[in-house]
Amino acid sequence: MEIPDRLIAAIRSARHLVVLTGAGASYESGLATFRTPQTGLWERFRAEDLATPAAFQRDPALVWGWYEWRRMHVMRAKPNPAHFAITTLQALVPRLTVITQNVDDLHERAGTHPVIHLHGTLLAPLCERCREPHVLPREIPEEPENGRSVPPPGCGRCGGHIRPGVVWFGEELPRHEWESAVRAAASCDTFLCVGTSSIVQPAASLVERANEAGAVTVQINPNPTGIEGRLSFALSGPAGTLLPEIVRQLQLA
Numbered sequence: 245m246e247i248p249d250r251l252i253a254a255i256r257s258a259r260h261l262v263v264l265t266g267a268g269a270s271y272e273s274g275l276a277t278f279r280t281p282q283t284g285l286w287e288r289f290r291a292e293d294l295a296t297p298a299a300f301q302r303d304p305a306l307v308w309g310w311y312e313w314r315r316m317h318v319m320r321a322k323p324n325p326a327h328f329a330i331t332t333l334q335a336l337v338p339r340l341t342v343i344t345q346n347v348d349d350l351h352e353r354a355g356t357h358p359v360i361h362l363h364g365t366l367l368a369p370l371c372e373r374c375r376e377p378h379v380l381p382r383e384i385p386e387e388p389e390n391g392r393s394v395p396p397p398g399c400g401r402c403g404g405h406i407r408p409g410v411v412w413f414g415e416e417l418p419r420h421e422w423e424s425a426v427r428a429a430a431s432c433d434t435f436l437c438v439g440t441s442s443i444v445q446p447a448a449s450l451v452e453r454a455n456e457a458g459a460v461t462v463q464i465n466p467n468p469t470g471i472e473g474r475l476s477f478a479l480s481g482p483a484g485t486l487l488p489e490i491v492r493q494l495q496l497a
């Protein structure tokens with residue numbers, strides 16, 4: 245797909261560029277999205293059984309086993325050209341803020357720092373009772389079967405259950421991260437939504453805040469999301485192709 249010249253010009257003149265990523269940004273690294281028909285995680289598993297505080301109270305081993313299975317996939321995955329292109333953008337604009345809904349560490353492994361993790365991370369579990377961080381072994385976990393129960397470790401301090409360091413349905417987003425994301429969306433001049441269905445709130449409201457603040461807003465997604473009519477540009481295609489192409493054109497003299 246052609247990248248409009250007006251979009252390249254907007255990014256070139258941007259003083260503060262924000263990139264918000266979702267599961268589609270990691271899809272080309274082999275990680276499943278949530279809502280893609282047939283392969284999406286929420287197409288194959290019930291969020292109510294796995295991603296709520298009540299689910300963890302009911303069956304901690306089922307929930308911990310499922311997140312360990314996802315963590316194993318993340319540890320085996322590698323950043324893709326979309327992640328590397330975002331890292332290159334850091335050097336091409338005066339200020340870049342990267343906000344992700346993803347619980348993997350592929351932006352960081354591609355060299356982007358810092359990254360605002362709105363939904364937490366699979367790689368920093370903590371005690372559900374006293375919030376003490378839990379140090380995970382460094383090696384890639386043995387392949388747990390999809391759906392196999394694994395009892396969560398006990399907290400070294402208070403004996404409570406260790407839980408995944410992610411945000412579950414019904415929980416608040418981490419306050420500092422959310423406030424930083426809102427500040428960035430309200431003060432940027434260009435805002436890119438990459439690989440997100442723009443359904444889950446409050447993350448999906450960030451692009452609306454950028455719109456209200458007068459920023460140029462852009463979506464990169466091979467599929468329609470329904471918000472196209474409210475954006476300045478909607479680019480249809482995979483992030484791993486379109487983002488490197490944007491970077492290539494920005495680098496042309």
Ligand code: OAD
Pocket residue numbers: 265266267268269271272277278279280284295345346363411412413438439440441442443444464465466467469481482483484
């Ligand atoms: P979704 O699964 O809802 O959306 C993924 C989006 O990525 C879809 O719009 C796809 O069309 C798009 N996509 C697929 N392949 C792509 C590619 N190669 N390049 C670009 N885009 C591609 O995932 P999210 O929007 O991230 O929250 O979901 C938001 C939140 O819902 C997640 O963070 C998670 C989930 O419940 C929590 O767990 C709290």
